[in-house]
Amino acid sequence: MDRETRLFAECHFRRLRGRLPSRVCPTPDRVDFIENPDSFSYADFFKGYLLPNLPCIFSSAFTEGWGSRRHWVTPSGKPDFDYLLQNYGDVVVPVANCGVQEYNSNPKEHMPLRDYISYWKEFIKGHYSSPRGCLYLKDWHLCRSPFHADIFRSFSWSVNICGRKKWYLFPPGQEEALRDCHGGLPYDVTAPAFLESCRHRGLNHCSPPLEVTQEAGEMVFVPSGWHHQVHNMEDTISINHNWVNGCNLANMWHFLQQELRAVQQEVSEWKDTMPDWHHHCQVIMRSCSGINFEEFYHFLKVIAKRRLLLAKEIGPGEVEYREGSRLDPQQIIFDISRIAEVLASVVVNPDFQRVDTSMLTPQPEDLLQQLEETMAAMESL
Numbered sequence: 395m396d397r398e399t400r401l402f403a404e405c406h407f408r409r410l411r412g413r414l415p416s417r418v419c420p421t422p423d424r425v426d427f428i429e430n431p432d433s434f435s436y437a438d439f440f441k442g443y444l445l446p447n448l449p450c451i452f453s454s455a456f457t458e459g460w461g462s463r464r465h466w467v468t469p470s471g472k473p474d475f476d477y478l479l480q481n482y483g484d485v486v487v488p489v490a491n492c493g494v495q496e497y498n499s500n501p502k503e504h505m506p507l508r509d510y511i512s513y514w515k516e517f518i519k520g521h522y523s524s525p526r527g528c529l530y531l532k533d534w535h536l537c538r539s540p541f542h543a544d545i546f547r548s549f550s551w552s553v554n555i556c557g558r559k560k561w562y563l564f565p566p567g568q569e570e571a572l573r574d575c576h577g578g579l580p581y582d583v584t585a586p587a588f589l590e591s592c593r594h595r596g597l598n599h600c601s602p603p604l605e606v607t608q609e610a611g612e613m614v615f616v617p618s619g620w621h622h623q624v625h626n627m628e629d630t631i632s633i634n635h636n637w638v639n640g641c642n643l644a645n646m647w648h649f650l651q652q653e654l655r656a657v658q659q660e661v662s663e664w665k666d667t668m669p670d671w672h673h674h675c676q677v678i679m680r681s682c683s684g685i686n687f688e689e690f691y692h693f694l695k696v697i698a699k700r701r702l703l704l705a706k707e708i709g710p711g712e713v714e715y716r717e718g719s720r721l722d723p724q725q726i727i728f729d730i731s732r733i734a735e736v737l738a739s740v741v742v743n744p745d746f747q748r749v750d751t752s753m754l755t756p757q758p759e760d761l762l763q764q765l766e767e768t769m770a771a772m773e774s775l
C-alpha cells in the first residue's frame with residue numbers, strides 16, 4: 395500500500411464515521427469483471443472494491459496455476475471422482491440435505507467422502523435426482539446455498555475449480571425489505587412463493603438482486619454484509635475463503651452489537667429477575683454467533699499486538715514497501731488506525747463495560763493508548 399492509498403482510505407473512513415450502521419446501500423448497475431492479473435494490483439482491489447465494499451469477479455487467468463484446477467478436474471471439465479476418491483476418499487465430510495429446511499439452514503450429517511461421491515454419481519445417473527434428496531457437501535458445495543450473509547460480516551472469495559454457479563447478490567441493508575412478518579429472512583429468494591409474496595406485499599421498493607454467472611476458474615469477491623444465494627448450475631467444486639481486515643473490522647463490531655441486541659430483546663422478560671442477566675446474554679450470543687464481546691477483544695488484541703510489533707521495526711526511510719517483509723509500513727499504519735477506532739468504540743460500549751475485564755492483559759484502555767501513541771508517532775510517515 396502506498397501513502398496516497400492509505401490517506402485515501404483514512405479519509406474514506408472519516409467520512410463514514412457514524413453513518414455506517416443503518417445505511418441501505420444502492421445496487422450498482424453491474425459487477426465488474428477483472429480480466430488481466432498483470433494490470434491489476436492490490437491497490438486497485440483495495441481502492442476499487444474493498445473500501446467501497448463492492449463485488450467483482452476475477453477471470454480464470456487469476457487461478458490458471460492452481461493445482462486443484464489441474465488435479466481435481468477431468469479434461470472435459472467435470473469433477474475427477476477417481477482423483478478425489480484416491481486422495482481424499484476416507485475424509486469425513488459434512489453433508490447438508492438441501493431438501494429439508496431447518497430455519498434458514500439445512501440439517502447436516504457426516505460421511506466419508508467416498509460415500510458422498512457414490513451418492514453424487516448416482517445422482518448424476520438419475521438425471522440429477524435421487525430418492526435420498528439433494529445432498530450438499532459443505533466446502534465442496536453442491537447444489538444451492540440458502541440466502542445468507544457471511545460469518546461476522548467477513549469478506550469472501552469463491553473460486554470455481556470446475557463447474558458454474560449463479561449468484562444473487564443484495565447490497566447491505568436491502569435484506570431488510572425482504573423480511574417476513576416475524577422478521578425472518580427468506581430461505582430462497584428465487585422461490586416462486588417468495589416472489590409472489592413480494593408482489594403481494596408491494597415490495598417493489600426492493601430492487602432485484604445483482605445476478606452473476608461464475609464460470610470455471612473464475613473468482614467472485616463477495617463484499618462485507620452483502621446477502622447472497624448461490625445455485626450450482628452443473629457439477630461444481632469450489633474453494634471459498636473468508637477474511638476480516640481493516641476495511642470491514644468496524645462492520646464486524648457493528649454486527650456483534652446487533653447480535654447482542656437481538657439476544658437481549660429475546661430474553662428481555664428475565665432482565666429484572668435474573669441477577670447475571672447481562673452475562674447470560676453474552677453466553678447466549680456466543681452460542682448463537684460463535685463469539686462474545688470478551689473474545690472479540692481478544693481477537694482485536696492478537697492483531698493489534700502483531701501490528702504494534704511490526705510498527706516498532708519500521709525505521710526511518712523504511713516507509714515504502716520492503717521486498718520480503720510480511721506487511722508494508724503503510725498497511726501497518728492503516729491497520730493500527732482501524733483497530734484503534736474500533737477499540738475506542740468497544741471500550742465505551744455499555745455492554746462491554748459490564749464484562750469482567752479485570753483479568754485481561756493488557757487492559758483494553760491500555761491497549762488503546764498504545765495504539766494511539768503509535769499512531770501519533772507514525773503520523774509523519
Ligand SMILES: O=C(O)CCC(=O)C(=O)O
Nearest residue numbers: 535538539544624632634
Ligand atoms: O458456493 C456456494 O454454494 C455458497 C458459497 C457461500 O456463499 C458461502 O460459503 O458462504
Ligand SMILES: [Fe+2]
Nearest residue numbers: 542543544622
Ligand atoms: Fe456466503
